[in-house]
Amino acid sequence: xxxxxxxxxxxxxxxxxxxxxxxxxxxxxxxxxxxxxxxxxxxxxxxxxxxxxxxxxxxxxxxxxxxxxxxxxxxxxxxxxxxxxxxxxxxxxxxxxxxxxxxxxxxxxxxxxxxxxxxxxxxxxxxxxxxxxxxxxxxxxxxxxxxxxxxxxxxxxxxxxxxxxxxxxxxxxxxxxxxxxxxxxxxxxxxxxxxx
Amino acid sequence: xxxxxxxxxxxxxxxxxxxxxxxxxxxxxxxxxxxxxxxxxxxxxxxxxxxxxxxxxxxxxxxxxxxxxxxxxxxxxxxxxxxxxxxxxxxxxxxxxxxxxxxxxxxxxxxxxxxxxxxxxxxxxxxxxxxxxxxxxxxxxxxxxxxxxxxxxxxxxxxxxxxxxxxxxxxxxxxxxxxxxxxxxxxxxxxxxxxxxxxxxxxxxxxxxxxxxxxxxxxxxxxxxxxxxxxxxxxxxxxxxxxxxxxxxxxxxxxxxxxxxxxxxxxxxxxxxxxxxxxxxxxxxxxxxxxxxxxxxxxxxxxxxxxxxxxxxxxxxxxxxxxxxxxxxxxxxxxxxxxxxxxxxxxxxxxxxxxxxxxxxxxxxxxxxxxxxxxxxxxxxxxxxxxxxxxxxxxxxxxxxxxxxxxxxxxxxxxxxxxxxxxxxxxxxxxxxxxxxxxxxxxxxxxxxxxxxxxxxxxxxxxxxxxxxxxxxxxxxxxxxxxxxxxxxxxxxxxxxxxxxxxxxxxxxxxxxxxxxxxxxxxxxxxxxxxxxxxxxxxxxxxxxxxxxxxxx
Numbered sequence: 001x002x003x004x005x006x007x008x009x010x011x012x013x014x015x016x017x018x019x020x021x022x023x024x025x026x027x028x029x030x031x032x033x034x035x036x037x038x039x040x041x042x043x044x045x046x047x048x049x050x051x052x053x054x055x056x057x058x059x060x061x062x063x064x065x066x067x068x069x070x071x072x073x074x075x076x077x078x079x080x081x082x083x084x085x086x087x088x089x090x091x092x093x094x095x096x097x098x099x100x101x102x103x104x105x106x107x108x109x110x111x112x113x114x115x116x117x118x119x120x121x122x123x124x125x126x127x128x129x130x131x132x133x134x135x136x137x138x139x140x141x142x143x144x145x146x147x148x149x150x151x152x153x154x155x156x157x158x159x160x161x162x163x164x165x166x167x168x169x170x171x172x173x174x175x176x177x178x179x180x181x182x183x184x185x186x187x188x189x190x191x192x193x194x195x196x
Numbered sequence: 197x198x199x200x201x202x203x204x205x206x207x208x209x210x211x212x213x214x215x216x217x218x219x220x221x222x223x224x225x226x227x228x229x230x231x232x233x234x235x236x237x238x239x240x241x242x243x244x245x246x247x248x249x250x251x252x253x254x255x256x257x258x259x260x261x262x263x264x265x266x267x268x269x270x271x272x273x274x275x276x277x278x279x280x281x282x283x284x285x286x287x288x289x290x291x292x293x294x295x296x297x298x299x300x301x302x303x304x305x306x307x308x309x310x311x312x313x314x315x316x317x318x319x320x321x322x323x324x325x326x327x328x329x330x331x332x333x334x335x336x337x338x339x340x341x342x343x344x345x346x347x348x349x350x351x352x353x354x355x356x357x358x359x360x361x362x363x364x365x366x367x368x369x370x371x372x373x374x375x376x377x378x379x380x381x382x383x384x385x386x387x388x389x390x391x392x393x394x395x396x397x398x399x400x401x402x403x404x405x406x407x408x409x410x411x412x413x414x415x416x417x418x419x420x421x422x423x424x425x426x427x428x429x430x431x432x433x434x435x436x437x438x439x440x441x442x443x444x445x446x447x448x449x450x451x452x453x454x455x456x457x458x459x460x461x462x463x464x465x466x467x468x469x470x471x472x473x474x475x476x477x478x479x480x481x482x483x484x485x486x487x488x489x490x491x492x493x494x495x496x497x498x499x500x501x502x503x504x505x506x507x508x509x510x511x512x513x514x515x516x517x518x519x520x521x522x523x524x525x526x527x528x529x530x531x532x533x534x535x536x537x538x539x540x541x542x543x544x545x546x547x548x549x550x551x552x553x554x555x556x557x558x559x560x561x562x563x564x565x566x567x568x569x570x571x572x573x574x575x576x577x578x579x580x581x582x583x584x585x586x587x588x589x590x591x592x593x594x595x596x597x598x599x600x601x602x603x604x605x606x607x608x609x610x611x612x613x614x615x616x617x618x619x620x621x622x623x624x625x626x627x628x629x630x631x632x633x634x635x636x637x638x639x640x641x642x643x644x645x646x647x648x649x650x651x652x653x654x655x656x657x658x659x660x661x662x663x664x665x666x667x668x669x670x671x672x673x674x675x676x677x678x679x680x681x682x683x684x685x686x687x688x689x690x691x692x693x694x695x696x697x698x699x700x701x702x703x704x705x706x707x708x709x710x711x712x713x714x715x716x717x718x719x720x721x722x723x724x725x726x727x728x729x730x731x732x733x734x735x736x737x738x739x740x741x742x743x744x745x746x747x748x749x
Contacts, residue, residue: 004647006645009645009657012655016655016748019748031744031746032745032746033746037655070221070744071221072220072623072745073745076220076621076623076745076746078623079652080652080654081648081653082653083647083648083649092650110214112200112205113200113205113235114199114235115198115199115200115236116198116234116236116237117234137245137246138246139237139250140250162198162236164208165209165237165246166208166238166240166245167244184299184300
């Protein structure tokens with residue numbers, strides 16, 4: 001057979017999926033491990049048969065319902081990825097929330113998290129003269145951004161965008177935006193609620 | 197003001213102050229009490245994220261080797277806190293806010309241009325579990341332990357033999373060589389069932405880090421006294437399986453032999469030891485533990501104990517006396533009281549007793565199952581179930597570490613300890629870890645399929661990472677030995693040796709969040725155990741969490 005490690009692993013999935021089918025046939029509810037195996041196993045075979053990738057994903061979300069698994073299982077298998085062999089080769093099948101749960105209807109009336117609390121702020125007007133979209137992220141020093149972003153006013157060294165850490169602002173070619181900056185330095189306290 | 201709604205914040209950066217996190221299917225919820233990072237300056241790795249030039253500082257002596265970011269830490273000493281964990285040279289050097297001191301005020305953890313990042317947002321971090329009762333009967337238990345979050349083993353026996361200790365010198369040396377390439381700390385107990393002090397001293401010089409006194413080899417008051425004498429001299433711990441036959445004396449005689457010297461009493465419900473062993477909890481110098489089979493008390497607990505005891509203790513069905521003895525060792529009332537006494541905090545430790553009447557992979561999960569016991573658990577406090585979770589986590593991390601004199605190195609995420617860190621997804625907490633870091637290097641966890649295009653490619657298998665391969669464990673895993681052995685010539689080369697320290701002079705009050713000394717009385721007729729004057733009755737569980745939802749077998 002010359003089985004490779006990935007083929008051997010495929011057989012592990014197949015045997016776990018077989019266990020899942022036997023349990024379902026007895027009316028038992030599945031745990032997270034065999035539930036995941038069953039979904040992955042079906043995805044593998046739909047891929048093998050040459051279904052379109054998005055069709056494999058769509059069907060994978062219909063393999064199991066919440067009533068067929070034990071409590072807690074949907075949260076445990078909230079994201080499955082598998083590299084499946086289609087007639088056109090190996091491709092990634094990405095399955096998010098494969099076991100449907102009712103949307104969480106709890107809406108919190110608690111106030112949002114205030115970011116960069118207690119820091120000075122300044123607004124600057126920025127025009128992009130770049131021929132392509134320029135994106136600037138939260139923690140880039142504004143004195144060092146793409147020189148084709150024309151910043152109105154004084155030097156902005158030591159200042160950065162007042163946006164959530166890791167997010168960004170985009171300038172289309174020719175676009176002018178007014179953005180708020182905060183200084184890099186923050187007060188040393190840890191995160192706390194509702195400090196304006 | 198810039199702001200972010202709470203759910204978005206939680207999804208991007210992980211839960212923060214005031215957020216509540218349900219733990220797997222336990223029915224226990226923790227609340228984050230504190231966040232060390234100001235909102236707006238979170239560490240995130242990825243394209244366009246903050247973990248880039250500018251966020252981290254210039255290279256310097258204080259650079260970290262690794263940072264675990266944005267993680268919710270659960271530690272019985274530190275509390276429940278959103279933070280970052282900084283690692284240097286295999287040890288935790290700090291917890292707190294990370295970044296570059298060049299651009300941020302109040303940075304606790306200096307991130308350099310080459311610091312490695314373990315993104316911890318959405319994950320829980322605990323110290324690696326310390327399993328303080330492991331019969332090294334077969335090497336199969338090592339991967340099972342790692343896959344459940346155990347990073348330190350107090351082990352005994354050498355595998356495939358009838359022995360409850362690792363001894364004598366040659367056997368200790370060979371076993372130590374075989375264990376040095378696995379990413380688990382090991383402390384070997386030598387047999388303490390002897391009055392021959394020379395044999396015990398030789399075992400310590402050769403690499404044992406403590407003793408086990410066991411009735412199957414002799415647990416007479418004379419053995420207990422002699423072993424404690426050597427242990428006091430060497431500053432190592434003694435674990436005790438006392439005399440279930442009352443052959444050499446009653447429980448009081450064993451307690452008298454300890455003469456106030458601290459002892460770690462194993463399986464105190466009485467399955468291995470005097471039938472009234474639970475009464476040993478009345479003595480402050482006794483540190484007590486339970487083994488996995490009797491917690492939580494469940495539907496088939498009593499039924500399985502007879503064949504298990506017959507097998508493990510080499511009893512013969514042909515001897516009526518063996519059958520009678522074994523029946524006399526199953527104490528249903530004692531087990532019920534034992535479960536209660538954990539919530540009371542009188543029994544401070546849980547360990548597996550793996551392959552010798554216990555299950556290696558179930559120390560963590562059974563401890564949490566007992567924490568969640570619907571008839572025993574305390575109600576939610578000011579911060580959800582934080583107190584309950586911290587109390588029970590202490591039983592498998594810091595308390596066994598203190599009891600065996602290794603708490604300066606393991607059992608907690610306090611700065612200075614080895615960075616033995618277990619990362620969990622909350623939905624899988626207590627069942628299957630996501631990653632296990634050993635001395636600051638990823639050594640075990642859920643690996644992706646080798647031909648996968650991402651690290652999530654299924655099937656994900658619990659198995660080795662690079663920290664478990666080649667010679668890496670010799671740099672990552674410690675072998676704990678008596679301090680005097682470190683300067684001697686009787687240790688084999690290879691492992692990273694660390695000394696056992698402060699193993700003597702301990703009392704119940706040394707145990708974190710589990711230091712109660714109640715009045716316990718065990719009736720001779722098998723009726724309910726009296727704790728502080730009240731008969732303790734606990735119903736068996738028919739269903740446990742961390743069970744069939746998490747494991748297919």
